[in-house]
Amino acid sequence: MIQSNLVQLHKKIAEIAATCNRDPDTIKLVAVSKRFPVESIVEAAEAGHYRFGENYLQEAIEKKRALGDRVAFHFIGNLQSNKAKPAAENFAMVETVDRPKIAAALHKYVPDDRKKLSVLIQVNVGNDEAKSGIDPKEVESLAEYVNGLDRLKLEGLMTMPPFTDDEAETRSYFRSLRNIGERLQEKGLLPAEGFELSMGMSGDFHLAIEEGATIIRVGTAIFGQRPALIKT
Numbered sequence: 001m002i003q004s005n006l007v008q009l010h011k012k013i014a015e016i017a018a019t020c021n022r023d024p025d026t027i028k029l030v031a032v033s034k035r036f037p038v039e040s041i042v043e044a045a046e047a048g049h050y051r052f053g054e055n056y057l058q059e060a061i062e063k064k065r066a067l068g069d070r071v072a073f074h075f076i077g078n079l080q081s082n083k084a085k086p087a088a089e090n091f092a093m094v095e096t097v098d099r100p101k102i103a104a105a106l107h108k109y110v111p112d113d114r115k116k117l118s119v120l121i122q123v124n125v126g127n128d129e130a131k132s133g134i135d136p137k138e139v140e141s142l143a144e145y146v147n148g149l150d151r152l153k154l155e156g157l158m159t160m161p162p163f164t165d166d167e168a169e170t171r172s173y174f175r176s177l178r179n180i181g182e183r184l185q186e187k188g189l190l191p192a193e194g195f196e197l198s199m200g201m202s203g204d205f206h207l208a209i210e211e212g213a214t215i216i217r218v219g220t221a222i223f224g225q226r227p228a229l230i231k232t
Contacts, residue, residue, distance in 0.1 A: 002040060003047035005222045013216075016209045027209060030074050030198075032219030034059065035227045038066045044222065045071055053095075053217050057083050064090050076158075076217060078132050085109040093118040095158040095198050095215075098134045103146045110151040118153050119146065120198055123180060125173045126162040133159060139180055143189040154189070156196030156214070157181050167207060174199050174211035
């Protein structure tokens with residue numbers, strides 16, 4: 001099932017990319033594997049997929065221990081500074097940097113043999129109290145701070161917009177993140193050759209791609225219904 005779902009998902013990504021004149025190879029798929037067993041990740045890896053997203057730190061570390069360097073994990077959950085060490089040691093990218101304290105803690109614990117940890121700044125584009133992320137008005141100052149930490153590599157922005165059934169509203173949130181990224185790029189705070197925009201999930205990734213997403217985070221469309229919460 002997972003292999004078939006991945007095939008269909010990549011086909012859908014290519015179709016959406018074609019409608020907005022984008023190269024599908026510029027769109028990275030992060031398979032959100034939180035609460036799914038190691039066996040599901042192995043099945044996806046055997047189908048050729050190697051990039052996974054995890055929200056719960058201890059669960060992800062246990063999976064990494066089981067899988068080694070066979071796959072790469074992105075941390076996409078809320079991160080506390082006292083958990084920065086295992087995050088810096090075990091993840092290929094941390095997508096949820098939303099304050100200087102988190103950035104500084106990650107920077108402190110990047111392993112010497114790693115040199116740099118890829119990070120994204122999480123932006124609360126909808127100013128939704130139920131969502132994490134920095135206020136859009138404060139993104140520039142945080143980007144300046146992160147760029148001053150030589151063991152972190154700021155690659156772009158991430159968002160989880162407020163839930164709404166209004167596609168136009170959802171699209172506006174994605175467009176807002178892209179606009180913020182473009183402004184930061186103009187000021188030299190994001191890579192000139194192109195920056196990452198992590199936005200869009202199973203229900204709205206088509207809108208995110210049309211608005212410039214370079215990373216989409218998809219779980220249920222790949223793995224099916226999510227299991228009950230694992231105690232972490």
